[in-house]
Each structure stands twice: as C-alpha cells, then as structure tokens.
Amino acid sequence: MRAEPHRTLCDRYHLLAEIGRGGMGRVWRAHDARLNRTVAVKEILLGPGLDEDERDRVAARAKREARATAMGGHRNIVTVHDIIEDDGRPWIVMEFLTxxxxxxxxxxxxxxxxxxxxxxxxxxxxxxxxxxxxxxxxxxxxxxxxxxxxxxxxxxxxxxxxxxxxxxxxxxxxxxxxxxxxxxxxxxxxxxxxxxxxxxxxxxxxxxxxxxxxxxxxxxxxxxxxxxxxxxxxxxxxxxxxxxxxxxxxxxxxxxxxxxxxxxxxxxxxxGEGTGTGTAVPPPPAGSRPSPGQPRGGGRLSWPVVVLTLGLASLVAAAALLVAFDPREGGSGTTAAASGAGEGEGAESTGGGQESAGEGGEDGDVPSMGGMTWTRDPQGFGILVPADWIRRVDGSAVFYDSPTDGSYLQVDLAQHPTDDEYQHVLAQEENVRASGRMPGYERLRVEDVTGSTGFHSAAEWEFTWNGDGRARHLLARNITVAPGTYYTIAWVSPEPSWAFLEEERVAALDSFAPA
CATH class of the missing domain: 1.10.510.10 (Transferase(Phosphotransferase) domain 1)
Incomplete structure (x- = not known):
C-alpha cells in the first residue's frame, strides 16, 4: 500500500506533500511532530512482482544503506535522522534541504x-x-x-x-x-x-x-x-x-x-593557497541573467523551476533515491533514473529511450502526424513528440527537448493539492504574482477545459514571461485523470518559435494518453 498525503507514520511523521518519486521510492516533505521540524521522508516502494525473499532483500538493503549514510556523518553528506518501519516497509527520514x-x-x-x-x-x-x-x-x-x-x-x-x-x-x-x-x-x-x-x-x-x-x-x-x-x-x-x-x-x-x-x-x-575549501556561492535566482560570457545552454527555463515558482512544491529536498542503469534503453539513450525505472530527482536521458511508433506504424489506432513520433514513454503514458527531440527525466517530470531553439515538452506526474484543476491553476497563478519570481508575467488565459477532454477535471493555463531577458511562452494543461491521479502537460517555447510550432503543440497536447 502506498502512502497518501496527510498520513502519519509511527505517530510522529506527518506526510505533507510528495516532492520526488522513482520506481522503488517516493520522497515526501513531512513534519516531525516530536521535534517540530520539517524533514524529508523516503518511502520504499516494493513492486508487486517481487517474491517474499526479494522483498526482504530490498528492505534489508534500504535499511543498510540508510544506516551507511548516517554512519558517515559529514556536513557535505545529506543527514539521515531516522529509519522506521510502517506497512512492513522501511522509511528513511532525512534532513530537508533547499x-x-x-x-x-x-x-x-x-x-x-x-x-x-x-x-x-x-x-x-x-x-x-x-x-x-x-x-x-x-x-x-x-x-x-x-x-x-x-x-x-x-x-x-x-x-x-x-x-x-x-x-x-x-x-x-x-x-x-x-x-x-x-x-x-x-x-x-x-x-x-x-x-x-x-x-x-x-x-x-x-x-x-x-x-x-x-x-x-x-x-x-x-x-x-x-x-x-x-x-x-x-x-x-x-x-x-x-x-x-x-x-x-x-x-x-x-x-x-x-x-x-x-x-x-x-x-x-x-x-588558492591556504584556502582549504573554496568559498561556495549560491546559485542565482530562477530567471536571472548569467554574467557576460557565460553560455545559456539554449536559454530554457526548466519546468522544475516553474514548479517551484508555482507552488506545486515549495522546496527541493536532498533526497537519496536508488539509481540504476536502465537496460530497457536498448542503446537508444541513457537514463539515470530513480530506482532504475526511468524517473527520479535529478535524472536525465539523452537520445530517446522511449518506445515509439511513427506515422504508419504497426498499430493503426495510434495518433500520427508528419514529423512527430507516437511515443509510449517508460512512465506509461503515450504522447506525440517531435521526431528529433531528446528525452530526459528530472524529478517527477519527463522532458522532450528541442535540439535547436530551447523549446521543450514536459509531462509532470507531481501530486496536485486538489482534484479541481481550475482552482489549482488559479492558486498557482496567485503564487506567481505574489512571488514576483517570473519577471514580466502576463496571463493570456486560464480556462476550464474539462468538458472537451473527458477527464475528471482539466484546466489550461497560458502565459508569457521573460527569462534571462528573453520572452517565453508556456501552455500547461493540468489534468485529474481520476481523483488522486494527476498530470501536467506543458509546452514551452521562445516567443519567436511559438506560432511556428503551433501544429506540433496542438498535436502533442491533444494526443496525450495517461498510463
């Protein structure tokens, strides 16, 4: 049984919100009632295909590795506070960092x-x-x-x-x-x-x-x-x-x-002579301009930054997740994924890694469009993706990046605080306006589109903002497939590319099929 928000573990750790996930683990922001502090709690997910011996081995390994991290106590290693058992599974309580x-x-x-x-x-x-x-x-x-x-x-x-x-x-x-x-x-x-x-x-x-x-x-x-x-x-x-x-x-x-x-x-x-360790400088705020001469790496503002801004998650946890080489990549890409399942905090992929069937493929029922590939992602969902875009994974999100202009398509599996997606978007927008962290933010539309999608709830949010001094355009479709099951599908492009990519954008969003 998987945990849900607001559940309390061992009468002490109150789960507040999911902040990261992988095939064998999810990480929660939680409140330690005994010490009145915020912590990160790693939930170990044991797959249904494991037999009892394998489940015991995974649980033992998780406990051992958590104790290992605690044993190495060091200011530059994430701190493990506690190891508990609930539902017969280990849970690892760690320090919460931003x-x-x-x-x-x-x-x-x-x-x-x-x-x-x-x-x-x-x-x-x-x-x-x-x-x-x-x-x-x-x-x-x-x-x-x-x-x-x-x-x-x-x-x-x-x-x-x-x-x-x-x-x-x-x-x-x-x-x-x-x-x-x-x-x-x-x-x-x-x-x-x-x-x-x-x-x-x-x-x-x-x-x-x-x-x-x-x-x-x-x-x-x-x-x-x-x-x-x-x-x-x-x-x-x-x-x-x-x-x-x-x-x-x-x-x-x-x-x-x-x-x-x-x-x-x-x-x-x-x-520098005698410095011992150098003086570390914090990263710039999201959307800040690099100093002269620093490349912008395509200039894209990744959706995880937007997620932080929009209040889907207020902080980033230093979460220890299992990471493995995914044999399913089959030579078409490299995925660093939480627990080897193609997802997880900080994970990325290069050159694909998804199963795909293009226009005229064997399955005649799949969506198709010239220049785009029907993709059955390892996360389980299906979507049309521009044929030369490159897959990567970061936290709860799967990205497909344009190799040319900084555009990207994202499917995010993060939890939403409500099943009413229209209200969810309004709350996100309020956070954007209050924080001021998206300079030049301008709403183009917020619309309840539940009736045209067939999902339990759906809302679209379209806006522009300036990141690194460049105008960007975003359209996000927030979906509640069923109560408790959520997706956000977002398309982001530099403003000059927005109109040019309209057909691909519409095809991608309309083709989305949840897992």
Whole structure:
C-alpha cells in the first residue's frame, strides 16, 4: 500500500506533500511532530512482482544503506535522522534541504569559476573520503546528485545505492548500477565499485562544472560507453591545477588514476593557497541573467523551476533515491533514473529511450502526424513528440527537448493539492504574482477545459514571461485523470518559435494518453 498525503507514520511523521518519486521510492516533505521540524521522508516502494525473499532483500538493503549514510556523518553528506518501519516497509527520514542540483546551476549559469569548482570539489572529496573510510562506496556521483544549498554549501546526495564492505551478501550482482555517462571504465567491464571509481565520477562531475558539458555523454548509450572507454573528455582544455586534477581523476586505468591525497593538493592549489575549501556561492535566482560570457545552454527555463515558482512544491529536498542503469534503453539513450525505472530527482536521458511508433506504424489506432513520433514513454503514458527531440527525466517530470531553439515538452506526474484543476491553476497563478519570481508575467488565459477532454477535471493555463531577458511562452494543461491521479502537460517555447510550432503543440497536447 502506498502512502497518501496527510498520513502519519509511527505517530510522529506527518506526510505533507510528495516532492520526488522513482520506481522503488517516493520522497515526501513531512513534519516531525516530536521535534517540530520539517524533514524529508523516503518511502520504499516494493513492486508487486517481487517474491517474499526479494522483498526482504530490498528492505534489508534500504535499511543498510540508510544506516551507511548516517554512519558517515559529514556536513557535505545529506543527514539521515531516522529509519522506521510502517506497512512492513522501511522509511528513511532525512534532513530537508533547499537549493538546486549542480546540474541545474551549470545549466542556468554556464561553466563556473575555477576557484568555486575547486572549493566545491574539496568538499565533495572530503565527503567521499569520509564515506570510503567507513567502507561506503557511493557508486553514482554525478551533477544531479550534488546539491548546492541556498546557503552555498554543496551536499552529496543519493547514497541509496551505496554498498558496504561488510554487507556484500545483500547486494545483487549482474546489474550495472549508476548513470552511464559518469561510470568509470572499469565499471563497464563489470569490475566492482571502488573508491577509485567514485573518484572517476567526481572528476567527470567537476569537468561538467568547468566546461558546461558532460565529458563523455554522447547521443546513444553505445557511443557514450565507447567514449568512456577510449576517448578523452569533451570540452576540457587548457592547463592549471583544476584541469590537472580532472585529467588525473579521469585516467582510464584505475591503477594509474590519482588518489584522493593528490587530488586534494591540486584542488587546494586551484582554490588558492591556504584556502582549504573554496568559498561556495549560491546559485542565482530562477530567471536571472548569467554574467557576460557565460553560455545559456539554449536559454530554457526548466519546468522544475516553474514548479517551484508555482507552488506545486515549495522546496527541493536532498533526497537519496536508488539509481540504476536502465537496460530497457536498448542503446537508444541513457537514463539515470530513480530506482532504475526511468524517473527520479535529478535524472536525465539523452537520445530517446522511449518506445515509439511513427506515422504508419504497426498499430493503426495510434495518433500520427508528419514529423512527430507516437511515443509510449517508460512512465506509461503515450504522447506525440517531435521526431528529433531528446528525452530526459528530472524529478517527477519527463522532458522532450528541442535540439535547436530551447523549446521543450514536459509531462509532470507531481501530486496536485486538489482534484479541481481550475482552482489549482488559479492558486498557482496567485503564487506567481505574489512571488514576483517570473519577471514580466502576463496571463493570456486560464480556462476550464474539462468538458472537451473527458477527464475528471482539466484546466489550461497560458502565459508569457521573460527569462534571462528573453520572452517565453508556456501552455500547461493540468489534468485529474481520476481523483488522486494527476498530470501536467506543458509546452514551452521562445516567443519567436511559438506560432511556428503551433501544429506540433496542438498535436502533442491533444494526443496525450495517461498510463
């Protein structure tokens, strides 16, 4: 049985709102009644296909990994407060943090200053060294699993797939765990995860922060794996101690890779003599303009930023979720997904990964349109998507990004506070106006469209705003399929592209079929 909002666990933790999900876990913002504080609670979802032994193994692994994170107590590792049981399943109670992932910071600001990267790198290296000293291997260090808090502190999240040296009997074998683009070469050869493989992933993460591009991510899984195995990191040029540290961490032979001690010396030099750790700076507010010379990465304002603004979620939790390489990608894309199911906080995909049938496909009943592909997403829903758009996953949302102009299509599965979608949209708009976080916001329309959709409730919200000094246009269709089952389908484009993409936009929204 899955949890619902307002449920109380162990007469102490009152669940308030869902803030993240994956195939084997959901994360809730909750209130700790005993200590009168806000916490993040990870709900472990055990699939119906698991037998009793498998369910016990998953539950034992979740408890073990939560205790592992707590054991490594460190200011740069998300804190585990408690581990409880309810419905015969483990629940992990963690600190509740606000901020943005490193991936999001870089996407919005472009490559970061070398001193800042070095300072954050030192903090992350310290966190990993502490974990390694406890026999804990992270196994999935990547920009999505590094949170930059509102106070400017970096916190390493997602120890949910960590292993402990003295508990290997609980770890299943034969699976590749982690995000392919940030996996060390030896992991691709089925070697066990080690501290050295964590350091490789740290190097790839720092390279992303320094260049604005993932050093080995390519358009397909096979190309990504080939790049990790034989190619040099993309985008990395020049000299200096930061680049020397990154290159040393990305040596393909783990026996020749620099160790934590050498990395620390180089990062200290990059951060400035005697600094120890650098001065971290918080990410800019959503919609702020990057400093001169910083690339805008297509200039899109991602829907998770809009979600925060609109009040669908007021804060971002540092949530530890299971992450795995998804074998269903079949060579067409790379998905870093919560519990390996193609979803989860900070997850992303490149080059597809969805099942598709184009115009004239075998199933004659599926919607079709020239230049668009009927997509049956791993999340279960179906939708028409422009044929060359690229799939990724971030939190509770699936995105399809235009490779050219910053437009994107999003399907968000986040919970809504009410089944009345028209009232839901009005409340969102009130939050936008009150917060002032969407400069130049102008409503074009808010409309109850329940009668024309056949869903339990549906409302559309169309507006424009200015992000990074550029006019953007958004149309969101909020849907209650049945009480408690919600979707938001959003199309966002730069204003100059809006009219040009009208046919594709209408086709996408009208074709949506819920899971």
């Amino acid at each position: 901020g943005h992932s490193l991936r999001k910071v870089v996407r919005e600001r472009g490559p970061l200053d070398a001193r800042v990267i070095a300072g954050w790198g030192l903090d992350l290296l310290s966190a990993l060294s502490t974990a390694h000293g406890q026999g804990i291997i992270h196994r999935d260090v990547k920009p999505e699993n590094v949170m930059v808090t509102d106070a400017g502190q970096v916190v390493l999240t997602d120890f949910g797939i960590a292993t402990i040296a003295d508990a290997t009997a609980l770890t299943q074998t034969g699976g590749m765990v982690g995000s392919a683009a940030y996996l060390a070469p030896e992991r691709l050869a089925s070697s066990p995860a080690t501290s050295a493989s964590d350091l490789w992933s740290l190097g790839a993460t720092l390279s992303y922060a320094a260049t604005g591009v993932s050093p080995f991510r390519r358009e397909t899984v096979s190309a990504t794996l080939h790049a990790i195995t034989v190619e040099e990191p993309a985008g990395l040029s020049g000299h200096g101690p930061l680049n020397e540290a990154v290159r040393g961490l990305l040596v393909k032979d783990p026996a020749r890779r620099i160790d934590a001690a050498r990395c620390r010396v180089l990062l200290r030099a990059a951060a």
